[in-house]
Each structure stands twice: as C-alpha cells, then as structure tokens.
Amino acid sequence: MKIIVPMAGMGKRMRPHTLTVPKPLIPIAGKPIVYRLVEDIAKVCPEPIEEVAFVVGSFGKEVEDRLIDVAASVGAKGSIYYQNEPLGTAHAVLCAEEALSGKVIVAFADTLFRADFTLDTGEEGIIWVQQVPDPSAFGVVTVNDQQIITGFVEKPKQHISDLAIIGIYYFKDGDNLRNELQYLVDHDVRRGTEYQLTDALENMKNKGVAFKTGQVTEWLDCGNKNATVATNRRYLDYLQHQDLVDSSAVVENSVIVPPVYVGAGAVLRNSVIGPHVSVGKGTRISQSVVVNSIIQENSLLRSVNLSNSMIGNFVEFQGNSSDLSIGDYALLRGSTD
Structure with a gap:
C-alpha cells in the first residue's frame, strides 16, 4: 500500500x-x-x-x-x-x-x-x-x-x-x-x-x-485558524486518557485543566492552562490564563489571557487579552496592569 x-x-x-x-x-x-x-x-x-x-x-x-x-x-x-x-x-x-x-x-x-x-x-x-x-x-x-x-x-x-x-x-x-x-x-x-x-x-x-x-x-x-483550534480541541478530547504532559516540562504553582498537551522543556509558572490547550516544546508561560488555544514552540507568554487563539513559534507576547492569531517570530507587548 x-x-x-x-x-x-x-x-x-x-x-x-x-x-x-x-x-x-x-x-x-x-x-x-x-x-x-x-x-x-x-x-x-x-x-x-x-x-x-x-x-x-x-x-x-x-x-x-x-x-x-x-x-x-x-x-x-x-x-x-x-x-x-x-x-x-x-x-x-x-x-x-x-x-x-x-x-x-x-x-x-x-x-x-x-x-x-x-x-x-x-x-x-x-x-x-x-x-x-x-x-x-x-x-x-x-x-x-x-x-x-x-x-x-x-x-x-x-x-x-x-x-x-x-x-x-x-x-x-x-x-x-x-x-x-x-x-x-x-x-x-x-x-x-x-x-x-x-x-x-x-x-x-x-x-x-x-x-x-x-x-x-x-x-x-x-x-483556517478557528477550524484548526477546534480540531486541536477534538484531538485532545480523543487523547485525554493519555499522559500528555512531557516528563521534562516544568509546572510551578500552576493549574492544568485537562485535556492539555505540554511539550518537552516547556515551563508553566503561576498560570492556569486548559482545558483544550497545546503548548509546544520550549515554550514558557507565566502569570497567564490560556484556554482552547494552540501555542507553538519556543515562545514566551507573560501576563496574558487567551482563548480560541493560535500563537506561532518564537513569539514574545506580553500583557494582552484577546482571541488571537499570531505568526512566528512576532513581538507584542502591552500593558500588564
């Protein structure tokens, strides 16, 4: 075949x-x-x-x-x-x-x-x-x-x-x-x-x-973005009985609401992640709330509140609350108040 x-x-x-x-x-x-x-x-x-x-x-x-x-x-x-x-x-x-x-x-x-x-x-x-x-x-x-x-x-x-x-x-x-x-x-x-x-x-x-x-x-x-986020949600539902958090990921003072995928070397601090979130390897998230979203690899998110969002690779994003679609290597900084 x-x-x-x-x-x-x-x-x-x-x-x-x-x-x-x-x-x-x-x-x-x-x-x-x-x-x-x-x-x-x-x-x-x-x-x-x-x-x-x-x-x-x-x-x-x-x-x-x-x-x-x-x-x-x-x-x-x-x-x-x-x-x-x-x-x-x-x-x-x-x-x-x-x-x-x-x-x-x-x-x-x-x-x-x-x-x-x-x-x-x-x-x-x-x-x-x-x-x-x-x-x-x-x-x-x-x-x-x-x-x-x-x-x-x-x-x-x-x-x-x-x-x-x-x-x-x-x-x-x-x-x-x-x-x-x-x-x-x-x-x-x-x-x-x-x-x-x-x-x-x-x-x-x-x-x-x-x-x-x-x-x-x-x-x-x-x-498109919305359809892909929805598909990610469905796949996480299918896989929810598996261990989706990599053993090398760091989770400090954070709550994971399953189903959530967390890749190798990712760091979650002082955050609430999930349900239905995929976090790529090497990504760091702190002081944030993220639900129903895809965060790709090696990105840095701080003080954000995200839902129905898709964030690319090597993104630095701070201080905004939105339904977003951000491509690779973007830098966004807003108020953290």
Missing part, C-alpha cells in the same frame, strides 16, 4: 502561520497535521504502508526531512515530489506518478478524520465522505442502494446529496488512476485553469470502475 499526500498549496487561509512553515506541519495536539493524517490512515489500513509520497512546493530541505520522518513513523519509505505550478488536484496527484502503482491511497493534507472501520482493500475504489448539513460548499457524490457512487457534483446549487467528499481516496489499481490523470493533461481537460481529480474519477466510473463510499464518524477541518 502507498499513500500519496498532495500538500503543495500555499495555505493562504492560515496566514500568518503559513508564511514560515507549510500548513500540514502546524501542530495538532503536539503533532503536525500531516503526521496525524498519515497515522490515522495507517490505523484503518489492514496492509503495511510501503511508501508515503509527499507532493510539495519549494519548502526546503528541513521540511522535506521532517516529512521523511513522518513516513518512517509508520514504517514506510518517504519520498518527495514537486508541484511547481498550482494546476489543480489531478495535476498534484500526477506529480507523484512514480508512486502511482498497485494499491494507493490519496489523502489531501488539509483534513483529518475519525473512523471506526477497516479499509476493504478488495474494493476497486473507495471515496471517503461525510454527511454535511450544507453540501453547497463541497464536492458531493450520489449513490445507489448498494452505496456505489453514481455521480460527482461540485458545489451543487440544489440539494442533490449531502455526502461531501473529504479528500481521501483509495484505488486498487494505481496504474489505472495514473493513466486517467495523464489523459486529462495530454488532452488539456481543465476546469478553468486546473485539472480536477473528479474528472478522472468520472472517467473511471464511466469505464466500469465501481467506487464505494467510506463514511467517517467525524471530519475535522484545518483550513
């Missing part, structure tokens, strides 16, 4: 956090989004993961090395492919054409999920979906009585189906998928300026490939 993870997008909706790191490396409960994604796929996959192929932009060697480590964490080889132009989802997957053989899972790195099934690798294809109250903002599928997909509709203006495609797909024949993607490029089949994966899926369906739906129990978005 191979996993292909397209993640070359610029993550504009997550700025300023994506100005210095790609969105899939933003932490959720102490682990990068893409790590959580690969880990969760491995849990529902009954076969060993041979390779995880990451399709990236110009992220640099440090990011690429971290992605190789993500693959190694599930016992797989990691490989890096490049999408140098934003030419759509089909083009992004095709950029990893060398990995498109045998059984393949394609998982776009801006969504996480919870599921209680084991992937049936004997099916020709599976598209993972979730029921949504307003399908007009999503690509949806229609199905027959056997739950075989009969059609793909992008952002329907009228109610056709409430089964939204969450961005995770299984293909028994990766070579067939590669050929259909190549067909779109060779014949310049685009929607606007982009080659769309749903066009390849439609072609495969019309040629007899039976796609079934795989329904997840929860679909977790990481598209």
Whole structure:
C-alpha cells in the first residue's frame, strides 16, 4: 500500500502561520497535521504502508526531512515530489506518478478524520465522505442502494446529496488512476485553469470502475485558524486518557485543566492552562490564563489571557487579552496592569 499526500498549496487561509512553515506541519495536539493524517490512515489500513509520497512546493530541505520522518513513523519509505505550478488536484496527484502503482491511497493534507472501520482493500475504489448539513460548499457524490457512487457534483446549487467528499481516496489499481490523470493533461481537460481529480474519477466510473463510499464518524477541518483550534480541541478530547504532559516540562504553582498537551522543556509558572490547550516544546508561560488555544514552540507568554487563539513559534507576547492569531517570530507587548 502507498499513500500519496498532495500538500503543495500555499495555505493562504492560515496566514500568518503559513508564511514560515507549510500548513500540514502546524501542530495538532503536539503533532503536525500531516503526521496525524498519515497515522490515522495507517490505523484503518489492514496492509503495511510501503511508501508515503509527499507532493510539495519549494519548502526546503528541513521540511522535506521532517516529512521523511513522518513516513518512517509508520514504517514506510518517504519520498518527495514537486508541484511547481498550482494546476489543480489531478495535476498534484500526477506529480507523484512514480508512486502511482498497485494499491494507493490519496489523502489531501488539509483534513483529518475519525473512523471506526477497516479499509476493504478488495474494493476497486473507495471515496471517503461525510454527511454535511450544507453540501453547497463541497464536492458531493450520489449513490445507489448498494452505496456505489453514481455521480460527482461540485458545489451543487440544489440539494442533490449531502455526502461531501473529504479528500481521501483509495484505488486498487494505481496504474489505472495514473493513466486517467495523464489523459486529462495530454488532452488539456481543465476546469478553468486546473485539472480536477473528479474528472478522472468520472472517467473511471464511466469505464466500469465501481467506487464505494467510506463514511467517517467525524471530519475535522484545518483550513483556517478557528477550524484548526477546534480540531486541536477534538484531538485532545480523543487523547485525554493519555499522559500528555512531557516528563521534562516544568509546572510551578500552576493549574492544568485537562485535556492539555505540554511539550518537552516547556515551563508553566503561576498560570492556569486548559482545558483544550497545546503548548509546544520550549515554550514558557507565566502569570497567564490560556484556554482552547494552540501555542507553538519556543515562545514566551507573560501576563496574558487567551482563548480560541493560535500563537506561532518564537513569539514574545506580553500583557494582552484577546482571541488571537499570531505568526512566528512576532513581538507584542502591552500593558500588564
């Protein structure tokens, strides 16, 4: 089994956090989004993961090395492919054409999920979906009585189906998928300026490939700050029975209201932290109250009152109370009165 993870997008909706790191490396409960994604796929996959192929932009060697480590964490080889132009989802997957053989899972790195099934690798294809109250903002599928997909509709203006495609797909024949993607490029089949994966899926369906739906129990978005903080909250709920405070963290005269993740070397003094807070390694927080927030690595917070906030790496922040989104290396100082 191979996993292909397209993640070359610029993550504009997550700025300023994506100005210095790609969105899939933003932490959720102490682990990068893409790590959580690969880990969760491995849990529902009954076969060993041979390779995880990451399709990236110009992220640099440090990011690429971290992605190789993500693959190694599930016992797989990691490989890096490049999408140098934003030419759509089909083009992004095709950029990893060398990995498109045998059984393949394609998982776009801006969504996480919870599921209680084991992937049936004997099916020709599976598209993972979730029921949504307003399908007009999503690509949806229609199905027959056997739950075989009969059609793909992008952002329907009228109610056709409430089964939204969450961005995770299984293909028994990766070579067939590669050929259909190549067909779109060779014949310049685009929607606007982009080659769309749903066009390849439609072609495969019309040629007899039976796609079934795989329904997840929860679909977790990481598209913007508020959604990412909410996803962090849900993951901490899932993990609350584990010890989430690193043994090297220092907690002095402070109250931790679980679930809270505290990374290695973090220091908490005279503060109330939680519930639903992730504190990255090396971060120091003093004389503060922090709830429902993500504080990344090596930051310094003093005399703050934060809720529903996301603070980047190497931030120095003092003396404010807000719902905030602060990127890396920022310096903010206000009154501490």
